[in-house]
Amino acid sequence: MEGRNRKLYAFLTIIVMVLGLLSRKAAFLLPDIVTMYLGDALWALMIFFGAAFLFPKLKTSRIWLLSLLFCWFIETTQLYHAPWIDAIRATTLGGLILGFGFLWSDIIAYTIGTLVGALLDYYLVRKTRSGN
Template identity: 55%
Template sequence: MRRNRVVYLILIIIVMILGLLSRKLDNLPVIVSLYAGDILWALMVFLIVDFVFNNKPILFNISIAIIFSYGIEISQLYHAPWIDSIRNTTLGGLILGFGFLWSDLICYTIGIFIGGIIESIFKRINTKR
């Protein structure tokens, strides 16, 4: 299945905006403000992987997204001046994060699997046409 890159680019932008809003809005329930940003970050990673590898199977893209997301989280265990200076920038903090949390791995898994499930549903709908 070849994915439409324009659609995926639009979805990436929407998910990025939602993720940033989840960190900025103060009136969200606590559980949403704690975990939605990480789930949406992982969904964005999945969509970017789909964008880059637009003709690969869903399971391949899920695997790449999980490896990348877990790798970023595990890298947060490493603290050296050079990488912490990158993390202290806005973009560096959004991409690399600051500290390792087991809950982030769970959120990443949820976000990536949400993307995989939605893509599987759309794939089935499109093959029935």
């Protein structure tokens, strides 16, 4: 495998970041069921694209597993509450990255987000190989 176009994956990571932030600001435009899970799925998609950027030669399946395990790890850390980590979570950036409380629904949203990333990546890598 010759690797992914890192500029494209950097761009995709930024686009998904913006969409994730917009999903919070424009929540009133979307159905409740979508707003409940969209941010988490987009966060996981951003992690997938970021991992694809960092590891452009890895297989899609490995990037998917790496990003999924990372997302699940971050979610499980939300079971731990100590003053120092809760102080980090209290900041805007810390809250966006670390979250606040463990939810099984977040695990599902992360799984969906990373799967969407893997499917898009598979398509992009395949398209690049075929020269289209």
